[in-house]
Amino acid sequence: MLIIDELKTSLIGPINLVLEDGSCTAISGPSGAGKSLFLRALADLDESSGTITLNGRDRERFSAPDWRRKVAYVPAESGWWSERVADHFQPTPELVKQLAAVGLEEASGWEVSRLSTGERQRLALVRALQIDPEILLLDEPTSALDPPSVAKVELLLKERVAAGRTILLVTHDPEQSIRLKADCVHMEGGRLLKRDLHEEAS
Numbered sequence: 750m751l752i753i754d755e756l757k758t759s760l761i762g763p764i765n766l767v768l769e770d771g772s773c774t775a776i777s778g779p780s781g782a783g784k785s786l787f788l789r790a791l792a793d794l795d796e797s798s799g800t801i802t803l804n805g806r807d808r809e810r811f812s813a814p815d816w817r818r819k820v821a822y823v824p825a826e827s828g829w830w831s832e833r834v835a836d837h838f839q840p841t842p843e844l845v846k847q848l849a850a851v852g853l854e855e856a857s858g859w860e861v862s863r864l865s866t867g868e869r870q871r872l873a874l875v876r877a878l879q880i881d882p883e884i885l886l887l888d889e890p891t892s893a894l895d896p897p898s899v900a901k902v903e904l905l906l907k908e909r910v911a912a913g914r915t916i917l918l919v920t921h922d923p924e925q926s927i928r929l930k931a932d933c934v935h936m937e938g939g940r941l942l943k944r945d946l947h948e949e950a951s
């Protein structure tokens with residue numbers, strides 16, 4: 750369980766939120782609301798104050814690399830540091846299955862320069878899944894994808910949640926939140942508000 754207590758940076762907060770094991774939480778909100786900054790602060794990529802505990806252990810007690818393996822952030826635009834796609838992955842037995850799950854079974858033989866935006870987005874997700882973080886922070890993970898690819902990614906996310914892992918994602922699509930059975934929060938002006946899509950629909 751991740752407990753976020755009075756998280757603040759110079760631009761957002763204070764933010765309080767609890768993420769239960771095996772839960773999916775969707776953040777919506779207008780452009781500039783601070784959604785990406787919130788995920789970055791959680792992953793300890795930007796300086797922040799407040800208390801964050803993972804399974805009862807304070808973030809201060811983890812080294813930064815260890816924390817980022819447990820609370821992994823996938824930005825909307827991923828970074829690539831080598832020419833070959835394969836160089837970005839651990840050659841594990843699961844890799845072939847994971848690539849196939851996002852429709853990219855051939856991609857490990859490709860050059861990064863040929864990747865489309867949607868291919869980059871799906872491969873960045875597989876990269877994060879290889880780390881197997883306890884909390885996966887996804888910034889608009891399907892924004893560049895066509896509906897069949899969205900369905901593949903959502904299936905992966907649902908399987909992950911069913912296996913007890915935790916997902917916090919930014920999405921502008923209320924239908925996606927419903928499909929993922931996500932708890933919904935809304936961000937505005939750097940603050941989080943609870944949102945009940947099911948109540949709004951009734």
Ligand SMILES: Nc1ncnc2c1ncn2[C@@H]1O[C@H](COP(=O)(O)OP(=O)(O)OP(=O)(O)O)[C@@H](O)[C@H]1O
Pocket residue numbers: 760778779780781782783784785786787
């Ligand atoms: N280093 C910075 N210095 C000053 N302002 C910043 C900095 N980084 C981000 N901001 C501003 O903070 C606000 C929140 O940015 P953020 O990227 O979190 O928005 P967002 O909610 O993710 O928006 P979008 O949906 O467009 O991606 C924006 O107005 C942005 O311009």
